[in-house]
Amino acid sequence: MDRLDREILAVLQEDARISYRDLGVRVGLSANATADRVRRMRRGGVILGFTVVVDPAADTRGGLVVFIDLTLRQDVTNEEFEQRVLRLPGITEVVHVTGAYDYLVRARAADSAALDVLLRRLKRDAGVAQSSTRIALRAAGSPARAASQR
Known part of the structure; x- marks a missing residue:
């Protein structure tokens, strides 16, 4: 990865829906050259996908947004867990962390009963030994949005 790749990634993190033409203008490349670089980073595993992040205040689906810290059972590998957890309904993001x-x-549940079912399935089906759950109350906004409002 070079400086241009890092610039492209920074812009995509702000706006993953930006056109190749507009992205190219921002980093000083043609639309075709920009598209080629994005495709290369996707093939190389630098870009894993594009995620839609919705402000909970604007989300009309309702329900709970939760963050769940998980410890795996000793008999479950990271690869097994990742395959299993991504099959569970309501899971929106899975991040391997330190600590x-x-x-x-990150997950979504319709209500506390659905959250209870999800937590039980994480332990039974995905190999989780221990969990700690936090419920999102509201979002203060993203750093990108705050910067754009300055």
Whole structure:
């Protein structure tokens, strides 16, 4: 990765829906050259995908947004866990982290009963030994949005 790749990544993190033409203008490349670089980074595993992040205040689906810290059972590998957890309904993000827990999972549940079912399935089906759950109350906004409002 060079300086241009890092610039492209920074712009995509602000706006993953930007056109190749506009992205190219921002980093000083043609649309085709920009598209080629993005495709190369996707093939190389630098860009894993594009995620839609919705402000919870604007989300009309309702329900709970939760963050779950997880520790895996000794008999479960990271690869097994990742394959299993991504099959569970409501899981929106899975991040391998450092610290006291193995993973941080972001999920959506319709209500506390659905959250209870999800937590039980994480332990039974995905190999989780221990969990700690936090419920999102509201979002203060993203750093990118705050910067754009200055």
